[in-house]
Amino acid sequence: xxxxxxxxxxxxxxxxxxxxxxxxxxxxxxxxxxxxxxxxxxxxxxxxxxxxxxxxxxxxxxxxxxxxxxxxxxxxxxxxxxxxxxxxxxxxxxxxxxxxxxxxxxxxxxxxxxxxxxxxxxxxxxxxxxxxxxxxxxxxxxxxxxxxxxxxxxxxxxx
Amino acid sequence: xxxxxxxxxxxxxxxxxxxxxxxxxxxxxxxxxxxxxxxxxxxxxxxxxxxxxxxxxxxxxxxxxxxxxxxxxxxxxxxxxxxxxxx
Numbered sequence: 013x014x015x016x017x018x019x020x021x022x023x024x025x026x027x028x029x030x031x032x033x034x035x036x037x038x039x040x041x042x043x044x045x046x047x048x049x050x051x052x053x054x055x056x057x058x059x060x061x062x063x064x065x066x067x068x069x070x071x072x073x074x075x076x077x078x079x080x081x082x083x084x085x086x087x088x089x090x091x092x093x094x095x096x097x098x099x100x101x102x103x104x105x106x107x108x109x110x111x112x113x114x115x116x117x118x119x120x121x122x123x124x125x126x127x128x129x130x131x132x133x134x135x136x137x138x139x140x141x142x143x144x145x146x147x148x149x150x151x152x153x154x155x156x157x158x159x160x161x162x163x164x165x166x167x168x169x170x171x
Numbered sequence: 172x173x174x175x176x177x178x179x180x181x182x183x184x185x186x187x188x189x190x191x192x193x194x195x196x197x198x199x200x201x202x203x204x205x206x207x208x209x210x211x212x213x214x215x216x217x218x219x220x221x222x223x224x225x226x227x228x229x230x231x232x233x234x235x236x237x238x239x240x241x242x243x244x245x246x247x248x249x250x251x252x253x254x255x256x257x258x
Contacts, residue, residue, distance in 0.1 A: 024237035031229050051222055056209070061202055066209040070222050077226050088233075115232055119225050130221050 018097045023108040023161060025088035030112020030157070032082030037113070038120070039075045042133070053131040085112075107160025114153030121147040 042049035051070035056063045089105075092098045124130050125143045132139035133146045197203040 018242070020237055020240050020242055023240055023242075024233050027236050028229070028233045031233070052218060055214075055218075062205045062209055065197075065202070065206040069206070069210050070218060073219075074222050077223060081226065081229060112233075115229065116225075119228055119232070123225050123228070124221070128221050128224075 016097060017099050018095075019099055019101065019104055019161075021088065021092035021095060021098050022101065022104055023111075025085055025092045026105045026108025027085075027112035027115060028081055028088055029085035030109035030114075031116045032078055032080075032085050032112075033109065034113035034116035034153075035075065035078030035081065035120075038116070039071065039078065043071050043075075048135065049131060049133050051131060053135050054129055055131075057135075101164045103164045104161050107157045107162075107164070109157070110153050110160060111157025114150045114155075114157060117146055117150030117153060119150075121150055 038049065050058060050067040051074055052067055056066050058064050058067055093100060121143065125132055125146065133142035192198075195203075197206055
């Protein structure tokens with residue numbers, strides 16, 4: 013007897029993978045290549061080697077947990093693809109990853125930049141604009157992911 | 172047999188990581204001592220909390236997606252049999 017499709021495990025796995033990989037983009041692109049957006053840079057300004065290394069430590073801890081999110085995402089994905097009622101939709105997976113990346117930017121942006129103010133995206137000058145762009149990127153990624161998930165032929169959602 | 176394997180693996184791991192530990196610039200240099208003092212200071216718990224606070228939230232959001240994401244399973248197409256290869 014055919015089973016009712018349940019795409020939620022796939023979407024959850026994709027979202028967690030998106031959160032993890034979004035965190036890696038944050039860490040690799042912002043922290044390491046562009047050397048900004050470091051974890052405690054608003055509280056411990058990166059103006060000496062010691063402060064730079066202190067920020068590096070907290071960045072590393074953040075990345076370790078980002079890695080953990082990715083591993084959990086892979087595990088969830090593995091479980092999902094082994095369940096017969098879960099449709100294997102590539103676009104739903106990619107869409108949910110974009111959705112997860114957006115969640116990462118939005119949550120990280122609201123908590124770390126706005127509420128706790130441990131750091132800002134770009135510490136020098138007017139940081140508000142950069143923080144807002146970061147938040148907007150989160151919303152755009154979430155919307156993009158949402159529409160990609162909805163547009164898949166095998167998976168439909170309530171409006 | 173198992174113990175010798177365990178010892179072999181343990182030794183391999185120890186050799187693999189010993190270089191990192193011995194080279195640890197945080198452990199031996201003056202800067203390293205200052206960095207350690209800066210990390211493990213009175214604000215350590217607060218900094219730890221602030222650094223890790225998004226992660227439980229991420230997991231909660233994923234749990235909500237897993238159990239409550241608005242999916243209309245009535246409209247969704249019936250799914251593959253386990254033997255049928257997916258797309």
